[in-house]
Amino acid sequence: MMMNHTIDKLHDLKLEGMARALDEQLSTAASSPLSFEERVTLLVDAEATFRDNKRLQRLLANAKLRESACVEDIDYRASRKLDRSLMATLAQCTWMNHGLNVILTGPTGSGKTWLACALGNQACRHGLSVKFMRVPLLLDELAISHGDGSFRKKLMMWAKLDLLILDDVGINTLTATGRSDLLELIEQRSGSKSTIVTSQLPLSKWHDYLSGGNPTVGDAIMDRLVNGAHRIDLVGESLRRRKAANGA
Template sequence: MMTNDTLRKLNELKLFGMAHGFDEQIASASATHLSFEERMGLMVDQEVTFRDNRRLQRLLAMAKLRESACVEDIDYHATRNLDRSDMASLALCNWIRHGVNLIITGPTGGGKTWLACALGHQACRHGLSVGFQRLPLLLEDLGVSHGDGSFRKRLAQLAKLDLLILDDLGINTLTAQGRSDLLEVIEQRRGRKATLITSQLPVDKWHDYLNGGNPTVADAIMDRLVSGSHRIELKGDSMRKPRVVAKDKSKA
């Protein structure tokens, strides 16, 4: 009776990890050999693990990462131009905490989006908030938000994220409104929050892409995105080719 009452109270207090640990100890004969301090320590550990896992699931759901990727699965093939020590440093997520931007460039299929999602997943593991956005769709949504009056609210939501991933810069032609909205997004985050940008365009081509007859806006975006940023320049053949071959072989 006392056991059931204790379980009920633990659940009412939302100590679900401890409640599960308590229930396990009651059902396990081996737990009786442990001291009170050891049993209590195990329950506290289970509560911490439960909360960490729940927080990770919540952050991943909010991030809406396009790829299921993690840093442990990064392919360091020599032709990709990826340095293990650099990636190990990025995996610590200090660049995110310090509001430093990261730029990943490379050819189509080179794994830019996958790598960005792996770093986004790692940030969630560290308890940091992440948001993944395909830049063309984001700018389209922001354009609509001007009409319904939600632009400032949307801007504030993006500004709060510890890491904002903007995927595929340069894939579509920018409108004047799109350039202005992109500048606002970057300006709200400058120096406080980190932004990760992926692009097929080399960085030295960005100014021409962002210009559109307004070099002042292009200068402002470049200054806020590129200045002081980390850069990864992926090289090599498309990473999608082996997958296609493997799929074809499975049908044979």
């Protein structure tokens, strides 16, 4: 009865991992030979693991990653020309401590979004805040926020994220407002927070796309996004097409 009361107290104190571990210790004979110190250590470890897992689940839920991807499953076949050494460095997530960016370009189906999500997943596992946004939807949200007065609040919310994934840059035509909003968001993050950008457009065409007749804006966005960024240019056949063929 006393131990049941203790478990209830642990739940009341929101020590869920410790409560579950104590209940397991009481229900298995394997814990009997352990010393008091060993049992307490196991309880504390269980609580720490429980909290780490809960935080990871929360970070992944907030990230809303489009793909269920992880760095351990990256396809390194030679035809993709994906640098294994670079990916190992990116998987450490230290580049995010310095506010560096990653530019992912390549044709449709080459795995840009999947790879971006794998890096996003890795960032969550390192306890970092992440958000995946398709650029057309992001710009739509910002456009709406101008009307309801929430632009500054929404901008600050995205600006403080440790990692922002901007998917499909170049897939839609930028309006003058969208171009200005994109610059403002990137400016707020520049130098302190990291951004992953995916695009079907080769980097050589970005300036024309981002400028829209205003080269000053194009220069500003390029300077903040591309300078010093890790660049990955994926090549090869469409992975989606190959998977569909293999499944046929």
